[in-house]
Amino acid sequence: MTNSPFTPGIAPGRLRPEDYAANFDDLHAPLDAHEALVAADRCYFCHDAPCMTACPTSIDIPLFIRQISTGTPEAAAKTILEQNILGGMCARVCPTETLCEEVCVREEAEGKPVEIGRLQRYATDTLMTQGVHPFARADATGKRIAVVGAGPAGLSCAHRLAMKGHDVDLFDARPKGGGLNEYGIAAYKTVNGFAGAEVDWLMQIGGITLHTGKALGADLSLDALKAGYEAVFLGMGLAGVNALRAEGEDKDGVSDAVDFIATLRQAGDVSSLPVGRNVVVIGGGMTAVDAAVQSRLLGAENVTILYRRSRDDMPASRFEQDLAASKGVRLVFNARPVRVTGNGAAQALEAEYTVSGPDGLKGTGETFTIPADQVLKAIGQTLQGAPDGVSIEGGKIAVTGAGRTSVAGVWAGGDCAGGGDDLTVTAVAEGRDAAEDIHTSLTGG
Amino acid sequence: MADLTTNFLGIKSPNPFWLASAPPTDKEYNVRRAYDAGWGGVVWKTLGSEGPPVVNVNGPRYGAIYGADRRLLGLNNIELITDRPLEVNLEEMTRVKKDYPDHALIASIMVPCDEASWKAILPRVADTGADGIELNFGCPHGMSERGMGAAVGQVPEYIQMVTEWCKQYYDRPVIVKLTPNITDVRKPARAAKAGGADAVSLINTISSITNVNLDTMSPEPSIDGKGSHGGYCGPAVKPIALNMVAEIARDPETYGLPISGIGGVTTWRDAAEFLSLGAGNVQVCTAAMTYGFKVVQEMISGLSQWMDEKGYTSVDQVVGRAVPNVTDWQYLNLNYVAKAKIDQDACIKCGRCYIACEDTSHQAIWMKEGRVFEVNDAECVACNLCVDVCPVEGCITMERMEAGTTDPRTGKVVSDDYANWTTHPNNPGATAAE
Numbered sequence: 001m002t003n004s005p006f007t008p009g010i011a012p013g014r015l016r017p018e019d020y021a022a023n024f025d026d027l028h029a030p031l032d033a034h035e036a037l038v039a040a041d042r043c044y045f046c047h048d049a050p051c052m053t054a055c056p057t058s059i060d061i062p063l064f065i066r067q068i069s070t071g072t073p074e075a076a077a078k079t080i081l082e083q084n085i086l087g088g089m090c091a092r093v094c095p096t097e098t099l100c101e102e103v104c105v106r107e108e109a110e111g112k113p114v115e116i117g118r119l120q121r122y123a124t125d126t127l128m129t130q131g132v133h134p135f136a137r138a139d140a141t142g143k144r145i146a147v148v149g150a151g152p153a154g155l156s157c158a159h160r161l162a163m164k165g166h167d168v169d170l171f172d173a174r175p176k177g178g179g180l181n182e183y184g185i186a187a188y189k190t191v192n193g194f195a196g197a198e199v200d201w202l203m204q205i206g207g208i209t210l211h212t213g214k215a216l217g218a219d220l221s222l223d224a225l226k227a228g229y230e231a232v233f234l235g236m237g238l239a240g241v242n243a244l245r246a247e248g249e250d251k252d253g254v255s256d257a258v259d260f261i262a263t264l265r266q267a268g269d270v271s272s273l274p275v276g277r278n279v280v281v282i283g284g285g286m287t288a289v290d291a292a293v294q295s296r297l298l299g300a301e302n303v304t305i306l307y308r309r310s311r312d313d314m315p316a317s318r319f320e321q322d323l324a325a326s327k328g329v330r331l332v333f334n335a336r337p338v339r340v341t342g343n344g345a346a347q348a349l350e351a352e353y354t355v356s357g358p359d360g361l362k363g364t365g366e367t368f369t370i371p372a373d374q375v376l377k378a379i380g381q382t383l384q385g386a387p388d389g390v391s392i393e394g395g396k397i398a399v400t401g402a403g404r405t406s407v408a409g410v411w412a413g414g415d416c417a418g419g420g421d422d423l424t425v426t427a428v429a430e431g432r433d434a435a436e437d438i439h440t441s442l443t444g445g
Numbered sequence: 446m447a448d449l450t451t452n453f454l455g456i457k458s459p460n461p462f463w464l465a466s467a468p469p470t471d472k473e474y475n476v477r478r479a480y481d482a483g484w485g486g487v488v489w490k491t492l493g494s495e496g497p498p499v500v501n502v503n504g505p506r507y508g509a510i511y512g513a514d515r516r517l518l519g520l521n522n523i524e525l526i527t528d529r530p531l532e533v534n535l536e537e538m539t540r541v542k543k544d545y546p547d548h549a550l551i552a553s554i555m556v557p558c559d560e561a562s563w564k565a566i567l568p569r570v571a572d573t574g575a576d577g578i579e580l581n582f583g584c585p586h587g588m589s590e591r592g593m594g595a596a597v598g599q600v601p602e603y604i605q606m607v608t609e610w611c612k613q614y615y616d617r618p619v620i621v622k623l624t625p626n627i628t629d630v631r632k633p634a635r636a637a638k639a640g641g642a643d644a645v646s647l648i649n650t651i652s653s654i655t656n657v658n659l660d661t662m663s664p665e666p667s668i669d670g671k672g673s674h675g676g677y678c679g680p681a682v683k684p685i686a687l688n689m690v691a692e693i694a695r696d697p698e699t700y701g702l703p704i705s706g707i708g709g710v711t712t713w714r715d716a717a718e719f720l721s722l723g724a725g726n727v728q729v730c731t732a733a734m735t736y737g738f739k740v741v742q743e744m745i746s747g748l749s750q751w752m753d754e755k756g757y758t759s760v761d762q763v764v765g766r767a768v769p770n771v772t773d774w775q776y777l778n779l780n781y782v783a784k785a786k787i788d789q790d791a792c793i794k795c796g797r798c799y800i801a802c803e804d805t806s807h808q809a810i811w812m813k814e815g816r817v818f819e820v821n822d823a824e825c826v827a828c829n830l831c832v833d834v835c836p837v838e839g840c841i842t843m844e845r846m847e848a849g850t851t852d853p854r855t856g857k858v859v860s861d862d863y864a865n866w867t868t869h870p871n872n873p874g875a876t877a878a879e
């Protein structure tokens with residue numbers, strides 16, 4: 001170890017190898033069989049269960065938990081995967097504290113919900129480690145469908161279409177499939193290459209051909225896809241990022257949080273990754289939290305999240321905020337960046353406190369300065385490369401019903417499409433529902 | 446503080462909690478520790494005749510039924526009576542009784558159904574100084590095939606005959622332990638009384654197969670791929686035991702016959718229930734086998750706290766207090782009308798009451814906007830299923846309708862007169878009400 005958390009500037013190798021290993025281990029250890037039984041016993045098997053309603057993919061949660069408690073986690077996994085083919089990833093990354101677990105009646109009863117997420121992981125891991133793919137394709141329909149984007153939305157859509165007997169060409173601009181599962185989600189939520197393994201497992205259904213390095217707009221055009229396929233699904237996520245529009249944004253050391261995270265996710269050896277001694281993350285969503293937490297885990301001495309609104313307004317859940325705080329990240333609310341200072345490379349960030357009034361957010365004029373050799377911008381992703389002709393609304397592809405765009409024969413879902421939260425599970429639900437709608441419209445069923 | 450000392454058949458013990466004849470009472474080592482832990486009495490593990498003792502299986506002898514979180518609800522066993530020589534047991538009993546004169550010590554006995562066998566063993570038991578004997582006519586397995594245990598307990602004439610021998614050759618209290626593996630428990634109880642028994646104790650274990658291993662297709666506990674029915678006990682059998690105790694307590698022919706209540710006693714509350722239905726004390730096996738001897742401390746503290754709260758100063762005041770309220774169905778008041786009420790503040794909105802009523806009962810619970818569950822009095826028959834399936838204690842209650850109000854289900858005005866089936870117009874055999 002040549003460097004330490006106190007090494008000035010941006011430097012790699014700030015920690016001992018064992019610290020890196022511990023830091024990037026599973027955030028929540030998987031349940032073992034005994035723990036799973038104890039946790040499963042707490043479910044009341046509610047009628048019209050609120051957890052199930054809260055799940056964007058409507059997994060039959062009480063049923064799968066009962067299947068675990070009767071010693072059939074494989075059947076439980078099938079219950080989950082029928083609704084959500086990425087149930088394994090969702091078990092790891094879903095903000096359950098704002099979805100199923102938030103409404104669990106045990107939360108109301110004793111402030112401690114059934115551990116639905118961890119139980120889901122127990123079930124899906126059990127099945128997936130057996131290498132079993134529990135679904136088979138229906139008779140071939142001879143129909144071909146193009147899916148753009150191999151993130152959660154595209155994968156879910158492709159799988160459902162393949163299951164229905166259609167043939168799918170799945171295109172993605174990146175070298176690997178998985179979308180943000182592979183390039184975005186925090187490393188400690190999906191350890192041991194789970195994202196890639198899950199894509200391989202999903203592809204076992206057959207009938208899906210993944211074409212990587214193929215970008216719509218550059219290598220492919222919507223017109224060509226429409227001509228060559230019977231339907232097109234767009235699940236391209238949000239590939240662009242918002243600009244900070246603060247002075248000094250161009251200085252060395254200022255970068256996009258999503259790029260920082262993507263590099264981290266693809267790094268074989270995290271100790272080779274440089275990180276600032278003093279890191280400031282600007283933003284208030286999951287990306288901001290993940291960038292901040294992982295900066296700390298890489299050995300940054302001081303990490304601050306700067307969010308322009310109040311704690312209650314912060315898109316990242318209280319659970320995520322507390323996670324950040326527990327990792328030593330400082331959360332500063334009601335403050336916005338004014339300028340990045342430094343001689344070529346960033347050295348500090350000047351910020352101003354804010355108040356929100358009837359006519360929006362205003363600066364109070366009171367400023368402060370935080371040392372910052374690295375500034376990570378996490379102020380939102382934007383739609384990039386949406387094909388011409390498709391209507392856009394509020395910065396996203398406009399859809400009606402189960403993901404129908406303004407162009408006949410073209411569907412969209414996931415982060416790139418309007419409606420729903422920008423979450424993995426929502427993308428899965430939208431991809432699946434679009435597939436069902438495509439199937440119905442192609443087969444006249 | 447309430448006085449828990451009990452005088453059962455003249456046998457004094459510091460509290461009404463006795464250990465039933467079973468593994469916890471199989472030897473001096475256990476029994477001393479049990480008394481030290483607070484148990485008021487012990488029924489020694491059943492003794493057999495002189496000579497080579499019985500042998501037990503050398504594989505698993507217990508099976509189990511679990512509730513949530515692997516809580517043991519029912520235990521089943523294929524164990525026999527003591528497998529240690531009679532002489533050893535008698536010596537140990539003598540020593541223990543000498544050191545614990547204020548604690549009850551009862552000898553449980555099971556010998557062949559002939560006078561000579563009983564005549565031989567009784568004086569030897571008397572020599573130990575034990576306070577009394579319990580005749581084991583109960584074990585459903587192993588010994589019954591040899592004409593002992595439940596094989597005797599199922600034939601009232603044998604019970605009476607053996608009891609008479611015991612009263613003839615033994616001068617201390619004789620307790621007859623009854624098997625539940627019969628249709629009408631009053632018959633063997635009456636036979637015991639006719640034979641001169643000082644008391645009955647019940648229940649022994651219930652014939653059972655707890656489960657089947659679906660890989661090997663053998664009942665559990667499995668011995669080399671085969672299983673045999675065993676005896677069932679533990680919390681799961683309490684309702685059966687309570688009913689049998691109550692039947693004997695209220696039977697005019699056995700009324701007043703002292704009863705030692707056994708079967709599923711796990712907490713002070715279970716014990717209080719047995720006492721209220723006429724048991725003079727209780728015996729415990731499974732709870733001790735599940736949690737160790739220390740559980741008795743909760744039974745002692747709980748019973749005395751409850752007695753203090755109720756103003757009972759001695760156990761006698763509790764014994765039999767609920768017996769007058771045990772009646773036959775035909776005497777239940779049909780003018781008693783209740784309706785379920787859901788406490789909206791306590792409700793956690795699980796919907797179990799709703800689906801239970803909707804799918805399997807009377808469609809009397811509405812599920813309203815925002816998961817608000819409300820009872821429709823016009824449909825509610827007060828069956829209590831919603832109360833039973835609700836996970837929150839006290840959230841749903843049965844409220845009696847006041848006399849003079851109209852039951853929206855029947856359109857009838859509720860009367861506070863008592864009226865039962867025997868006088869009901871729908872009863873073909875009804876006798877006209879006065």
Ligand SMILES: Cc1cc2nc3c(=O)[nH]c(=O)nc-3n(C[C@H](O)[C@H](O)[C@H](O)COP(=O)(O)OP(=O)(O)OC[C@H]3O[C@@H](n4cnc5c(N)ncnc54)[C@H](O)[C@@H]3O)c2cc1C
Pocket residue numbers: 093094095148149150151152153154171172173174177178179180181184185186189214215216217235236237238239258261286287290384385413414415416421422423424425427
């Ligand atoms: C840092 C970060 C952390 C997050 N953490 C969580 C979390 O913990 N839990 C959670 O539920 N959600 C989280 N999210 C949100 C979640 O990752 C997304 O909502 C989800 O991945 C959306 O799925 P998608 O399929 O719509 O898009 P993406 O996952 O973005 O996939 C889109 C795919 O399309 C490809 N693509 C883009 N443009 C083109 C093109 N022109 N041609 C071809 N292919 C293209 C991309 O390469 C990508 O593979 C996080 C997001 C980020 C950025």
Ligand SMILES: Cc1cc2nc3c(=O)[nH]c(=O)nc-3n(C[C@H](O)[C@H](O)[C@H](O)COP(=O)(O)O)c2cc1C
Pocket residue numbers: 465466467468490491520521522524525526527553581583584622648649650677678679680682707708709710728729730731732
């Ligand atoms: C392993 C085991 C062995 C038993 N052996 C005897 C016995 O030898 N003699 C006897 O009278 N009852 C025997 N019993 C029955 C108990 O004394 C008691 O009647 C029964 O278990 C019900 O009480 P419980 O529910 O508290 O366990 C035995 C019970 C068990 C579990």
Ligand code: SF4
Pocket residue numbers: 042043044045046049050051052061062065103104105106114116795
């Ligand atoms: S809300 Fe909680 S208790 Fe009810 S079914 Fe869902 S997980 Fe089970």
